[in-house]
Amino acid sequence: MQLSTLPLADGMLFRDASGRYCASLGGHRFFSAFQPIFYKGGSLFGYEALLRVVDEGGEWQPPDRYLGNLSAEQAQVADRLARLIHVRNFAQSRLECCLTLNLLAATVQEDHRGRTHLPMLKSLLQSVELDSGGVIFEIPEFEVEQHGQPLLDGLRHASEMGFGLAVDDFGALGSRHGKTSELCPDILKIDRSLLLDYMSGETQRLPALLGQGWQIGCRMLVEGVETAEQLEAMRALGVELYQGFYLGRPGELAVARQL
Template sequence: MAPHSPETASEQSLQLDTAHRYISRYAGCWLQSCFQPIFYRSGGVFGHEALLRVHDGDGRAIRPDVFLASLAPAQQLEADALARLLHLRNYAASGEGGCLSLNMLPLTVMHEAGNAAHYPQLLQRLEALGIDSGRVVLEVVEYEVEEGEGALSQALRGASSAGFGIAVDDFGAMASAHGRVRALCPDIIKIDRSLLLDYMHGDNGRLIAVLRLGWEVGSRMLVEGIETAEQYHAMAELGVELYQGFYMGRPDFLPVCREV
């Protein structure tokens, strides 16, 4: 690692809790990893999305986005690197297979694209942890991705060229620009729950259009926020491949099966 990289400081701040899971303290708060499963239509596990959990010194939960937004940009980079390291170590310790989806700040994606040594170092880290880099998916929210040749789009393509999967999250949460997806061709499009709810209430235009777009560009389609059997079966009838939501599986800690 470069001597002043955010991940160098991250390594030094890791601790093990009483369950032997990795945790860390940052900016007066405790950071933890939990993981929500992602399922195939058949019911098999495709992988897990890593989720950050933040608690203040009194044990009160803080929304991760609120916590990160409270930090200066340099601290956001450090906190994001720390969260990623926690997720990687805890996932490796669980011995789980399948894909691991990591949420990343756009600031982080662009910063790391400017560091020529970053992706080789990350690949070495994954190899040391026993995680196949082809199983790691980097996830950004759709409305952060620019049209055309914006800096974030180029940075994401750089990550893809290094062998990582790319996922566009919350597609449809805001006024979605299909041109962004056509230009990026992400491996996975995560359809926002609002489109699912519209479909269940009879307004199926937006969801059908997004599915057609994804299939056209070759993306795997994932519906978020599945909370009932009715919703699951409705999406299955449309041919959606991947599913995430409380009906399928809630975020939770993973068991520790080996030392890493």
């Protein structure tokens, strides 16, 4: 990828040749990818922003592994930097749909001074003319169930500020989902393992989890749809939202207007 020489934000941000925002942190480069999410009928619901990381040698690194090797403070910096390029790149696309952002728990939890990063994020959205109502925070069910009350309080505060909430990997834990049910997010993203189990003949657990989600008022999304057969099976169960390589792979968004 050819990079321009336009430095932004103390040299941490730059643009590629097409005008998309990228970032540099500790010798690694960050890029945005966006995977589409569709309604049952096939129309576009929105995009999930995904981080792509390239090391000093030009090798692509799994984002989870990269973030996991950082200190807590460094991971928060990387998380905020990734969110910055995602928001700006999405805003430059001028698309009229939802954006989902993966977050670290620390983003919405209060620090020792009672502060969060949410006001800063809302200010960023306003600066690029995005409505927080169209932005959905996504956090894994494991985090919700393990972090306890501070995270629940932070996510509720985010909801009160107008952001949407989604719980990712729902059902992967095999637990009773107590805190997730208490949170009552806008969207539950069914873990792909349940889709695969259902297609292999285990037809009890997935419908039960769908029923649980509908009972508490959540929209249900199935991840990892990779074949027409999987798509039709999930449609038959009444799932509303869909994501997976069969429907659309992660990619860059065209720049409609540079910001």
